[in-house]
Each structure stands twice: as structure tokens, then as C-alpha cells.
Amino acid sequence: MTARDLATTAIAAFPTIGLEALTTDAALLTRVDRKYVVPVDAAASLLHDLRRSADAPAALEIDGERELAYRSVYFDTPDLLSFRLAAHGRRRRFKLRTRTYVDTGAAFLEIKTRGARGxxxxxxxxxxxxxxxxxxxxxxxxxxxxxDAIGVAPARADDLDARLQTLYRRTTLLLPGAIPSRATIDLDLGWVDADGTGFTLPRYAIVETKSPGQAGALDRALWRAGYRPQRVSKYATGLAALRPDLPRNRWTRVLTGPFASSLLTRKDASCAA
Structure with missing residues (x-):
């Protein structure tokens, strides 16, 4: 059985929770996010351990599916203003994408902005x-x-176009506790550049914990296994991996680690999509 199969088996064994109950129990309007890039076999082992724990998480299930397909399209200017603001750690910055929930056919436009006060x-x-x-x-x-609200010329909105798409399958877990928290496990990760080239990370998962503050049980389990939070952005890190000429110091740790091997699996968008 492959590591990917082991992860699927662990996910299938969790009790389930519906979307409404998940958002009620762990809305997390104020939260701390921690991201980890973990080999799939290690992620599968952690999931099996969680399943056997006294406070086993519940997995979000929609229409019988626990591993939901996501597709995000990121928009940026020709000079990659959004990317460069993030790469240089600018206080004022933005990220714009459409997110499609492939299994349900729902799509959303999402814009995240950070102003002068952070x-x-x-x-x-x-x-x-x-x-x-x-x-x-x-x-x-x-x-x-x-x-305009963050001091970026509003006319730059006319320059925005699709620059990168990401594809993955996500499992969302409700982590029990005095204050419930959430975690997501993204598998089958793929990126496709605007020019049609792309890459996949078949041997890695991105695990993200979302808690109201202090680290939770999953964070501590990841730490015990030797994994620490990493600075990783699906858009910025993916684009930097595809284009070595771009600024990359902010994501050096993952670009010289897990993402370095990704360039060996670079391929056409027709294969990655």
C-alpha cells in the first residue's frame, strides 16, 4: 500500500462532521495559522495516530466526500505586484484569487489585503x-x-490577469478541545503557470493548523516528529519555484527542500490539471 493510500485509509476512518456544524464549532474569526510541509508517509502516520487518540478529530464530509478537490486561480499584474509585495515583506500587500470547489461546482472571489497597520x-x-x-x-x-483602501493605486486593478493556478485535494478536520480548532491536509498538490508549465508535489502534503492562539495537539505531534512551521504560500512559493529569476529569499527553506525536487516533475498544464 502506498503512502497516499495509507493517508486515504486514515481519513476514511475518522468520524464525520457537516459543514454547518464545523463552522459553528470552530468559526475561528480570530486565529493563528501554522503551515507545515510534510512527506505524505509522515502525514499518513500522524493521521493514524490521531484516529487512535482519545479525542479523535472529525473530518468534514460533503456529499459523501472527505477529500474535496480545490482549484484556485491567482491574479497579478504583469510586473507581479502582488508577488513582489509578499516577497519583500511589505506591510501593505494583497492577494487575489478565485477558488473553485470542484466537487460542488461553487466558486468564490477572494481578496486578502493587509494595510499600513498590519x-x-x-x-x-x-x-x-x-x-x-x-x-x-x-x-x-x-x-x-x-x-485603494491599502494605498495601492486602484487603477492597478485593470492590469490584473490570471498568473497561476493551484490544484489539490483537501481534508478538513475539527480538532476537539476546550476551544475547538481546525486543521487542513492538502494532498495531490499541483501548480500550473500562465505559460502552461507546471509541477506537482506527489510526495508531500501541506498541513495547516488553525487555532485561536496556542498550539494544539496536532502541532505538538508534528513538533515531536521533527516538523516545524514553515513560511509557505501556494501562490508566491509556487511561482518562485517555477521562475528561479524571481525573489525567493522569503521562502528559501521550502524552495531548497521539498520544492527543489518538484522541478524534476515539471510538466505541461494538460498533465497537471
Missing amino acids: LTRKERDAYDLDAADRLTAQARDEVAGAL
């Missing part, structure tokens, strides 16, 4: 599935307003 704001609105690869005129107007 406050992060995320806006999310339902979006036309057929327009998920482009920005409508209404979307550009909304984005222009969000950019």
Missing part, C-alpha cells in the same frame, strides 16, 4: 463558475476599492 482583511463573494479564470468588470471595480 491588519489583514479577507473578503469573499460568490463568483460565476464560468468566469473563474478571469475577472469580470464588477470584480475589477471591487478589487480597485480594496486596493
Whole structure:
């Protein structure tokens, strides 16, 4: 049995929870996110250990599926303003994407902005599935307003176009405790650049814990196994992996580690999609 099969087996053994119950129990409007890049076999082992623990998590299930397919399309300017603001750690920055939940056919437009005071704001609105690869005129107007609010010229919204798409399968867990928290496990990770090239990370998972503050049981289990939170962004790190000429110091640790081997599996978008 492969490591991927072991992960699927562990996920299938968790008790389940519906979306409404998940968001009620762990809405986490204020939270601390920690990301880990973990080999799939290690992730599978951790999931099996969690399943056997006294406080086993519950897995989100929608229409009988626990591993839900996601597709995100990220938008940026020709000079990659969004990427460069993140790469240089600028206080004022933004990230814009459409996110499609492939299994349900729902799509959303999401813009995350950070202003001069370091406050992060995320806006999310339902979006036309057929327009998920482009920005409508209404979307550009909304984005222009969000950019203006953080001191970025609103006219830059007219320059935004699709630059990168990411594909993966996500399992969401509700972690029990005095204050419930959440975690996501992303598998079958793939990236496709605007020029059609792409890469996959078949041997790795991205595990993200979302807690109201202090680290939870899953964080501590990851630490005991030798894994620490890493700075990784599906958009920025993926783009830096695809384009070695771009600034990359902010993500050196993962780019010279797990993502380094990804370039060996680079391929056409027709294969990665």
C-alpha cells in the first residue's frame, strides 16, 4: 500500500462532521495559522495516530466526500505586484484569487489585503463558475476599492490577469478541545503557470493548523516528529519555484527542500490539471 493510500485509509476512518456544524464549532474569526510541509508517509502516520487518540478529530464530509478537490486561480499584474509585495515583506500587500470547489461546482472571489497597520482583511463573494479564470468588470471595480483602501493605486486593478493556478485535494478536520480548532491536509498538490508549465508535489502534503492562539495537539505531534512551521504560500512559493529569476529569499527553506525536487516533475498544464 502506498503512502497516499495509507493517508486515504486514515481519513476514511475518522468520524464525520457537516459543514454547518464545523463552522459553528470552530468559526475561528480570530486565529493563528501554522503551515507545515510534510512527506505524505509522515502525514499518513500522524493521521493514524490521531484516529487512535482519545479525542479523535472529525473530518468534514460533503456529499459523501472527505477529500474535496480545490482549484484556485491567482491574479497579478504583469510586473507581479502582488508577488513582489509578499516577497519583500511589505506591510501593505494583497492577494487575489478565485477558488473553485470542484466537487460542488461553487466558486468564490477572494481578496486578502493587509494595510499600513498590519491588519489583514479577507473578503469573499460568490463568483460565476464560468468566469473563474478571469475577472469580470464588477470584480475589477471591487478589487480597485480594496486596493485603494491599502494605498495601492486602484487603477492597478485593470492590469490584473490570471498568473497561476493551484490544484489539490483537501481534508478538513475539527480538532476537539476546550476551544475547538481546525486543521487542513492538502494532498495531490499541483501548480500550473500562465505559460502552461507546471509541477506537482506527489510526495508531500501541506498541513495547516488553525487555532485561536496556542498550539494544539496536532502541532505538538508534528513538533515531536521533527516538523516545524514553515513560511509557505501556494501562490508566491509556487511561482518562485517555477521562475528561479524571481525573489525567493522569503521562502528559501521550502524552495531548497521539498520544492527543489518538484522541478524534476515539471510538466505541461494538460498533465497537471
